[in-house]
Amino acid sequence: MSDQPNAVEDVRHLFQNIFAGEDSEGKSKTKPIFVSFDIAHGSKKGFSAIGVSVLDTRCFTGSTLHEFKNHGHSLFWTHTYNFQYGSPGVKRTQKRALFDGDAQKVSARDRTRLLEHIFFYPMDEDVTPCCQSQSFRPFRASGAPRSPSRVGDGRSIIVVGHAINSDLRSLSRAGFSIAQVAPILAVIDTQKVARELYWKDDRSKNVSLKDLCTLMGFHPTKLHSCGNDAAYTLIALLSLASRIVGKEQEGAAARDTLEELVQITLGLARTAKQKFKAMRRDEQDVKDWMEYLDGKNV
Numbered sequence: 001m002s003d004q005p006n007a008v009e010d011v012r013h014l015f016q017n018i019f020a021g022e023d024s025e026g027k028s029k030t031k032p033i034f035v036s037f038d039i040a041h042g043s044k045k046g047f048s049a050i051g052v053s054v055l056d057t058r059c060f061t062g063s064t065l066h067e068f069k070n071h072g073h074s075l076f077w078t079h080t081y082n083f084q085y086g087s088p089g090v091k092r093t094q095k096r097a098l099f100d101g102d103a104q105k106v107s108a109r110d111r112t113r114l115l116e117h118i119f120f121y122p123m124d125e126d127v128t129p130c131c132q133s134q135s136f137r138p139f140r141a142s143g144a145p146r147s148p149s150r151v152g153d154g155r156s157i158i159v160v161g162h163a164i165n166s167d168l169r170s171l172s173r174a175g176f177s178i179a180q181v182a183p184i185l186a187v188i189d190t191q192k193v194a195r196e197l198y199w200k201d202d203r204s205k206n207v208s209l210k211d212l213c214t215l216m217g218f219h220p221t222k223l224h225s226c227g228n229d230a231a232y233t234l235i236a237l238l239s240l241a242s243r244i245v246g247k248e249q250e251g252a253a254a255r256d257t258l259e260e261l262v263q264i265t266l267g268l269a270r271t272a273k274q275k276f277k278a279m280r281r282d283e284q285d286v287k288d289w290m291e292y293l294d295g296k297n298v
Contacts, residue, residue, distance in 0.1 A: 007192045008244055014158070014186050015241045018057050019254045031057040032185045033121055033134060036160035036234035038226045039167045046108070047170045048084040051226025052118050053077070053099070053234045056133035060261050068264050073128050074100045076234065076265055077136035080227035081106045081114055093225055098269045101227040102138070110141045112176060120181045121155045156185040162209045162233045164189040190236050197240065212236050218266055231265075238262050 018031065033056050040049040054077045060068070068075070078101035082090050086105075093103035106114050117139045126135040134155070159178060161167050164187065171178065178184060191207050198215065199205045213220040213232055216239040220232045238258050246255030 006196050007189065008196045010186065011188065011193055011237075011241055012244050014188075015245050015254060015258075016251070019061055019245075019257075030156065031061060032156040032158050033057065034160055034234055034237075035119060035157045036230045036237070037118065037167065038161065038229040038233065039170045040226050041166070041170060046083070046111075046174055049080060049082045049093075049226045050115075050118070051078070051080040051101075051228070051230040053101075053227065053231035054134075054136050055234060056131075059128075059131045059133040060257055068260060070130070071128075072130045073133070073135075074268065075261065076100075076231055076268070078227045078231045079103070079138055080225065081139065083108050083111060093227070095271060096222045096225045096228065098222060098228050098271060099231045099265065100268060101231065103227065104138060106139065107141065110139075111174065113141070114139045115171070115174075115176045116181050119157060119159075119178050121157070122153060123155060154182045156183045158185050159187045160190065160234055160237055161188075162190045162212070162229070162236070164191075188237060190233055190240065193237070193240050197244070209233060209236070216240070218262075221269065222271070231269075235262055235265055 033054060036053045036055075038051045039047045040051075041047050055075060059071065059075050076099050078097070078099045080093050080097065080101065080103040082093060082103060082105050090103050090105050097103055121134055127133060128135055157178075168178075168187075190209075190212060194207045194212050194215070195203050195205055199207070209229060209232060210220055210223055213236055216236055218235075218239075220228070222228050223232065239262050242255045242258035242262070245251035245258075
């Protein structure tokens, strides 16, 4: 094999740098944000929807499983924005949304502002008290623009996608460049990483997102919904990274942290309806147990 850098080595170096010096307050301020996105290609002239799943690396560097569970916010922030779908389409997307995600309709005339909102995060944005992670919020067309006067005004981002080139071309056709909005630390294609890690002799192999997730040991649900696809792509990257950095002894702690983060996030992969049903079952279980105890005390 060539000594030239490849996708697997890029991921290794990226995560080594993310975990390096994680206890330094100065370095914590420069920690990047993962921005995973997926586009629904509705037509040649544009796209009908974009899903985004965002993860601030501040929330998991130096964390333990116990600390993960005590965060005051969802570690993954996932959202879907529909341009061409009517209200019924948005409602269908909302019903399918996982990971505490949601969907909203956005006018095509607000597309550029929305894309700036997705990819640009100011240095002085509100942060969460538990880990100083970015506070992510849905796009508001009526809100004040937050696009940068200079690219360096924003936090560094790591752009993630599965077969990402087609999505980047869609952005380009829409007249949008991520590099003109935010400082890009890396662009990662999970399909390319998977090929180089598991199919070294077949670099042209088409690895679907579903197949990649299955290979990583979990089974995705409700795919082909932009927000869900973006979230599963990011989870797959973390799972790939845990295997890549974990091959070396000094990467064991990072591997364990990434694996814990993956498992906790997968536990949130339920729709709002599924979560409501689970809550009702829990309430009924408590009620049944209390009635049982009352009967024992008679």
